Amino acid sequence: MTFRISVDVGGTFTDLTIAESETFTQLGRHKSPTTPQDRSIGILNAMTLAADELGLSLEQLLAQTSVFCHGSTTATNTILEMSGAKTGLICTRGTKYTLWRGEGRRQTMFDYKMAPNTPLLRPYLCREVSERINAEGQVLVPLDEQQVREEIRQLKAWGVEAIAVCTLWSIVNDAHEKRIGELIEEEWPGVDYCLSCDIQPIIREYHRTSCVVLNAMLQPKVSRYLRNLQGELEARGFTGETLIVVSNGGVVPISEVAKKPVFMLFSGPSMAPAAGYYFSRIEGVDNCITVDMGGTSFDVSTVLEGQITTTKDGRILNYPTGVASIEIATLGAGGGSIASIASGLITVGPRSAEAIPGPACYMRGGVEPTVTDAYVVLGYISPKYFLNGRMEIDRDLAYKAVKDYIADPLGISVEEAAYGITQVVNENMIGGILDMTIRRGVDPREFAMVTGGGATSIPVSFLAREMDIKKIVIPRETSVLCAFGANNAPIAMSDVVTKYSDTAHFDYDGVNQAIASIANKGEAFLTRMGVAKQDQRFELFVSARYPLQTTELEIPIVLEGGRITPAVIERISLQFHDAYFARYKTCDRASAIEFVMWRNMATFNRPEIQLGVMPRTADTSLDRVLLSTGKAYFGEYGTVDTPVYAGDRLEYGMTVPGPALVMLPDTTILVPPFASLETRQSGYFVMNVDTSGKQSKPRSRNREAVGSH
Secondary structure: OOEEEEEEEOOOEEEEEEEEOOOOEEEEEEEEEOOOOOHHHHHHHHHHHHHHHOOOOHHHHHHOEEEEEEEEOHHHHHHHOOOOOOEEEEEEOOOOOHHHHEOEOOOOOOOOOOOOOOOOOOHHHEEEEOOEEOOOOOEEEOOOHHHHHHHHHHHHHOOOOEEEEEOOOOOOOOHHHHHHHHHHHHHOOOOEEEEHHHHOOOOOHHHHHHHHHHHHHHHHHHHHHHHHHHHHHHHOOOOOEEEEEOOOOOEEEHHHHOOOHHHHOOOOHHHHHHHHHHHHHHHOOOOEEEEEEOOOOEEEEEEEOOEEOEEOOOEEOOEEOOOOEEOOEEEOOOOOEEEEEEOOEEEEEEEEOOOOOOOHHHOOOOOOOEHHHHHHHHOOOOOOOHHHHOOOOOHHHHHHHHHHHHHHHHOOOHHHHHHHHHHHHHHHHHHHHHHHOHHHOOOHHHOEEEEEOOOOOOOHHHHHHHOOOOEEEEOOOHHHHHHHHHHHOOEEEEEEEEEEEEOOOOOHHHHHHHHHHHHHHHHHHHHHOOOOHHHOEEEEEEEEEOOOOOOOEEEEEOOEOOEOOHHHHHHHHHHHHHHHHHHHOOOOOOOOOEEEEEEEEEEEOOOOOEOOOOOOOOOOOOHHHEEEEEEEEOHHHOEEEEEEEEHHHOOOOOEEEOOEEEEEOOEEEEEOOOEEEEEOOOOOEEEEEOOOOOOOOOOOOOHHHHOOO
16 A cells, blocks of 8 residues: 655644545544644654554655655745845846835835835845846847856855846846856855746746745755755655645645745645635535634635636735735634734734744643633633544633733623634634625625634634625545645646737737747646646636736637637637626727736646545434533623534534534534534535524724724
8 A cells, every 4th residue: 555645834733634545545634733943843743643543653654655745834934034045136237126116115005104115135135237138138238247256256255145146138038147147156156046037037027036036035945944854754764756835736846846945935825725625516516715724824715616716926925926826815813823902902913822832721831812722711622622632731721811811901701801802813814705705896605615724613603604604614624624635736837938919919929939938848847747648738828918007817828729829819809808807897898908928837637535435324313422511602692501522423414503512633613503514425514504693794894993903
């Protein structure tokens, strides 16, 4: 037997799923605390749990593992914490302030109180050299190689750890950038460096410069992390293939991403929407909202009519990456988010207790109240059955934290304080759902909500009721949903080329040549991966706009005989007008259309993991799965008796009425009084929510008014 293992490293927990490689059968799921000092330790701990369950040693498990998929927040956290390599930039004379100017000094033009964005690099680290290529690719000013050598030596003297290179119009002629790369290798062998023409050759100087600088900042730390992880696995007998989750929702070999770590920036959460759709599709729903509440953050993503919502310009801290990615709204609202008081109001997040010291109830030194502590106080988490009894938590410590920091200062009961914490964090999360749905003209009432993350199954019913969503799909893999998604993810690589043209004077030869270049890259990538020709899949997109506009819509393209023809342009034009109208409720069908960038997605869809099939039980009594009965506080319902059931013993055909707690080895499902829970044949759960009695609230109000920051 051989195995397919997938691991997703989060801020608080490291999640693992394991499947059998030949039959693609799901075998198990495991969670282990993340070890921030060395994340490979947490990964090996999770693997040890999987090995123990299979009756194997860690070495035996790894020796029999054919594929290891890894999603990680290492790149994300490096930028969020600004802990990347000290980076220098070599650029064309006259462009050293590109990062400082950005897209304007304020995100909101007329908000004079808003602080300007902080540039990624200080201007003194942006070293200008004499060279100039024009938009047609002609050399106007030759590269001053001696000046380049001097700037490399200066950056070395300043202790720079990585060098980014971005020159004007290298997207049409990369000769100068390539030569600067050669000079770096001559002057400073072994230093990490990257060229914008290799990383992401996109139009718009600020976006391309930002992308290559982010890549350079990440490269030493991420490549070192990946090398160390690979070494730890190989030292224990692993000889299989290591695949890394990237921002577009696919996986690529470790060798491909080590030089382009900017493609890992959204590695962790990018698996959630595909995994969520996997379950909603089984349930027969094409529209779904996947909500993923972990220990540190809350992620929202959507699937519309079977299509995952994507963006061609993922951003982090509002810095553009130019990288196509799954579109995800991320908020600082996780189980470890810390509650406090500001101006007499309860606030939650974005500060997090993370894995260490963690929530107060974890008994690791945390003293401030977190969302998890509030759940424990309210009776939503049972200390006796938490993580199947593998992890001890202390309700008294949670009670004390909420009392000392929230209840006593506000002069309210501890239960009211804990419930207030949950109300505020719920409001924060609802704001993220609104951003991805109603505020984009999408009606969430037509969607199913799918849960991911270890904490999501507790608040999800309250979120669904507020959004008037009646069906919630809760996979048994919910606490490891991203890891499960990685085990199902396709091998995928995205390549982009900039080639301007328009419908008035379309350059068929030039565009077809540009498209062929990225098509060849995609085919070469899949061939390196050992994918047979008949299994290779390619999707082509173009970024299009009306004349004089500064933003584009991405339109899918179907070629004729592998080429752009007049008939193809006619189809693209119709699609663009329709897409523009769908987005902005207006369009100009008589206008010309400009085409800016062309993107090719090369994909191999790996066989999906199969879920088991449960027989329908004749005995639907819940008495045989009852563990105990406790008390839980539900706001307007007060404190009520709440049965606690063993979730792993629930069978197909059983229905759990609320209120109830359903305990799984790695998560708790809270069934409030206004909901019920059913088990489906494939083993996942469906919660039916009664939204008829929900309290009406104005959804457009400023969330800061309820203590959200």
